[in-house]
Amino acid sequence: MKTLSCFLLLLLCVDIVGSTxxxxxxxxxxxxxxxxxxxxxxxxxxxxxxxxxxxxxxxxxxxxxxxxxxxxxxxxxxxxxxxxxxxxxxxxxxxxxxxxxxxxxxxxxxxxxxxxxxxxxxxxxxxxxxxxxxxxxxxxxxxxxxxxxxxxxxxxxxxxxxxxxxxxxxxxxxxxxxxxxxxxxxxxxxxxxxQDFDLVKAHGSLMVIAWIFAVSIGVILPRFYKPMWPKSKLFGEKVWFQLHRGSMMVAFLSTIIGFILIFVFVEDFSELNQSDNLKVAHPIIGVIVTVLVFINPTMAIFRPHPGTKNRPIFNWAHWGVGTLAHILGVVNCFLGVRMGKPNLPEYLIYILAGFVVWQLLFELIMQLHQCFANKKGSDEYELQQSGDVQVRTTQQVVEQNSNLKMFLLGVHVVVVFGFCLAVVIIIVIA
Structure with missing residues (x-):
């Protein structure tokens, strides 16, 4: 034991000597x-x-x-x-x-x-x-x-x-x-x-809030939660729509403010003559994402009414632009880790990768649940038509699905918030 203590003390002394x-x-x-x-x-x-x-x-x-x-x-x-x-x-x-x-x-x-x-x-x-x-x-x-x-x-x-x-x-x-x-x-x-990298840290934190947290919640609401809260309203609109719009407004404002902050820091557009292709790609993708962030809410303002012939075109365009912006936004978060200002730890890449795995897994679970619920509802409707008194009503099926979907939504919000908080803390203390 004494020998081990001396050895550890020697290592500590060597480390101190070698650090200053x-x-x-x-x-x-x-x-x-x-x-x-x-x-x-x-x-x-x-x-x-x-x-x-x-x-x-x-x-x-x-x-x-x-x-x-x-x-x-x-x-x-x-x-x-x-x-x-x-x-x-x-x-x-x-x-x-x-x-x-x-x-x-x-x-x-x-x-x-x-x-x-x-x-x-x-x-x-x-x-x-x-x-x-x-x-x-x-x-x-x-x-x-x-x-x-x-x-x-x-x-x-x-x-x-x-x-x-x-x-x-x-x-x-x-x-x-x-x-x-x-x-x-x-x-x-x-x-x-x-050197003061507070503006860069604020830029990175805002982009993480936008694309890791807000958008990751906002995109699942119209896809999986439209049937939820059928009798409830939030500020005069459907609950899912207001939650979706609120999430996307957070993403919009975070992206725009973050975009402005990084321009203030570099006092210009980033140089494109660098040898590192990743550093060249980051500002270019950032501009593309910012343009898409403006396009999608603009389309939403002028969207056709439900049931009109142009509504499907809007639905696909809105989904396509939003999905592309989400993918590019997350990819740019990965590239931002490698920009070197501030000097972020390499393990942050693995945290971001963990978020991507979770988001894909959650959407897969929700898609499978939706397919299963639709099939089950269809089967029970056919049984009801045949007069089977043992079968549950469609309302009971909906209520059961609603409870499960609410639970899954809560889990998703907590998980993506955890990823977002962890990444922001790492950025701030870097």
């Missing part, structure tokens, strides 16, 4: 410094710089627990957000340290051509005991990035895995930005702040 390091004494004293160190001087990354004639000497040190090829980089930005930034990246590929110039165009990054090494000298680097270090000299001006280090910039820091060929992949955590602009000719200390 002590802030260098040169930080803010003899070198300019940008970091995320806490009040006790424990850091997960530090960037230092010092003017050296027509150049700036940079050193980056960070905790990186990734195995294999990896990268860390600093970006020079006119604001505190990723987009249109010059980047210098340190890449450990196949045991060799590379330092390259690249550029963020929108939310994507690409190496500068034809020579990403221009203006970079004195490269030294290592990755030992989860500590990734890289130092290099970068000329102040004249680099192919069009960055002039005589000017002032916000500094961005990010890290992630790399390929064996040295190309960088998506960062593992959300990039951090400096709290203020940096003057690379001065010795100063600047703190890192997390």
């Amino acid at each position: 390091f002590v802030k260098p004494t040169t930080c803010g004293t003899t070198k300019g410094c940008y970091h995320d160190c806490d009040t006790s001087g424990q850091c997960s990354f530090v960037v230092t710089w010092k003017e050296n004639g027509a150049n700036i000497d940079f050193e980056i040190k960070a905790v990186n627990t990734l195995t294999g090829d990896q990268w860390m980089a600093i970006g020079f930005s006119h604001d505190d957000k990723m987009g249109d930034d010059a980047v210098t990246e340190c890449v450990m590929a196949s045991g060799t340290m590379l330092v390259k110039n690249s550029f963020n165009t929108g939310r994507s990054n690409s190496r500068l051509t034809p020579d990403p090494d221009t203006g970079i000298t004195n490269i030294v680097g290592s990755h030992i005991n989860n500590i990734f270090q890289c130092s290099y000299t970068l000329q102040k001006s004249g680099s192919p990035q069009n960055v002039d280090l005589n000017s002032h910039y916000f500094i961005l820091f990010g890290s992630g895995p790399a390929s064996s060929a040295g190309s960088i992949q998506q960062h593992t955590d959300n990039p951090l930005a400096s709290s203020s602009i940096a003057d690379f000719q001065k010795i100063e200390e600047i703190f890192a702040v997390e």
Whole structure:
């Protein structure tokens, strides 16, 4: 038992040692410094710089627990957000340290051509005991990035895995930005702040409320619950219709507000020149879904009266547009998990998959129940016509089916609410 306790304590100590390091004494004293160190001087990354004639000497040190090829980089930005930034990246590929110039165009990054090494000298680097270090000299001006280090910039820091060929992949955590602009000719200390993704979280949460919760309830009401509550009214309309309309209004408002919020965040339409096809697809599908969300209620406003010759056309069109919007909306929730802002856990995909399985299973159960109830009602009607006094009345059959369907509806509402709540909580705390 004592041996086991010592072993666990050793593992804990190793983990603590490997998760932070002590802030260098040169930080803010003899070198300019940008970091995320806490009040006790424990850091997960530090960037230092010092003017050296027509150049700036940079050193980056960070905790990186990734195995294999990896990268860390600093970006020079006119604001505190990723987009249109010059980047210098340190890449450990196949045991060799590379330092390259690249550029963020929108939310994507690409190496500068034809020579990403221009203006970079004195490269030294290592990755030992989860500590990734890289130092290099970068000329102040004249680099192919069009960055002039005589000017002032916000500094961005990010890290992630790399390929064996040295190309960088998506960062593992959300990039951090400096709290203020940096003057690379001065010795100063600047703190890192997390980028604000509140609007993105609100966008994602609203879309989950719309397509995982509201629509998943709204679509089953006209399909399976029209015969329910035949003698009851809700605000002058049939109960099923008001519940359906209310669910769809929640979905409509959530989608529109979420759509506006993400436009406010990106301050434009998402860049479509990214190498990741999933990230290209997400905004395109989002626009399509939003258009469909406008089309369906517009059709409903001008719907033909029941019994008229055009009513079947409306019914099929309304169902088709709604179903397509629901499918694309849920698919886009899956794609949104992979967008990287905020950095959502991979297991969220499995929670969404669980919701899809439940929705399909519920609709199958309801379809089988409806077929069984219709057949049973037909059989009992024939028996009644034959004069069998033992058979139950049609009203009794309807009441029994109604009780079961009400129970199933309650279960469905609770389950989809649970899925929705779980996903929203994960998004909010990410």
